Amino acid sequence: MLIQELTNEDNLNLLAHMHLGRLACAQGAQPYVVPFYFAYQNNYLYSFATIGQRIEWMRANPLVCVETDEVASSEEWVSVIIFGRYEELPNTPERKMERELAYELLKQKANWWEPGYAKTIIRGTARSLDPVYFRIQIVQITGHRGTPDSAEVIDAKSPTIEHADKQSIHNILGALRKRLFSK
């Protein structure tokens, strides 16, 4: 397998057509990760959720990490990881433009928002249906693409081209086993 680091342009192009990601936040030393749908525009990921643990945690600590990927197999995948900052879009005149933008972007994703919007009754108590609009400011972004060894992937624009061992699976397993049990 080859693993290539993606260019910044590649990363942003991928974000523009990806909508399902995983959003990690943290409270104290405890991280928390949930699936979420988003829409990318101009260095921000737009999304919304109903009030819940993730919103409370991100209000208290706005540092987040987002991972999004397309995995065809363990040898063929692309993964983008973002360090970012949570920003709530409250229902105020100052934020009206961003909320409208978020709403317009989000409604283009057919049905995407239903997991965030679905009325949920947990242990007899209805969860609030008021949506919280937010966006993630992208502070740092990195992406990688894995491709099978057999594919001749040469991308002169890519800053690094990374090579996996060309041994067969059998050989790699043997080496791994040796390393595992040797002292």
Add this chain to the structure above:
Amino acid sequence: MLIQELTNEDNLNLLAHMHLGRLACAQGAQPYVVPFYFAYQNNYLYSFATIGQRIEWMRANPLVCVETDEVASSEEWVSVIIFGRYEELPNTPERKMERELAYELLKQKANWWEPGYAKTIIRGTARSLDPVYFRIQIVQITGHRGTPDSAEVIDAKSPTIEHADKQSIHNILGALRKRLFSK
């Protein structure tokens, strides 16, 4: 859409056949999430990786969160979230049994381990190929299943049955829009 909370038995059955997840760790207030492959057995998720940021962070702070899911569409999905504890399986006589178990479990997943094992050259420096074996002890597990409204899903064993609004997409969008722009 209906959202159901899964039973503990459902969660463990799902884990037994799921292998791709997202692993979140944290350093200070900054969370970090990466895709990873795992094999479940007896309250532990087994995996390995080459030395890198995630291993360094988990060594310093063993509190982690794992999310795994199967998303057919925004209305049809299952998602399991685990709060857990990172435990390294060093190459010592005391951990020989667990390492063998990890190795046996992991090699059953054809090719799964290649992303963790692939030799990677980043900015001219080869990354170490020594694998770090680890497991995640499951401390808390919760799971949810989303199903389209039209499906008659009734599971008497489930502790809670959750109901989404039965309005059409059009109606929900209208309500959302109203809430968005009203003061």
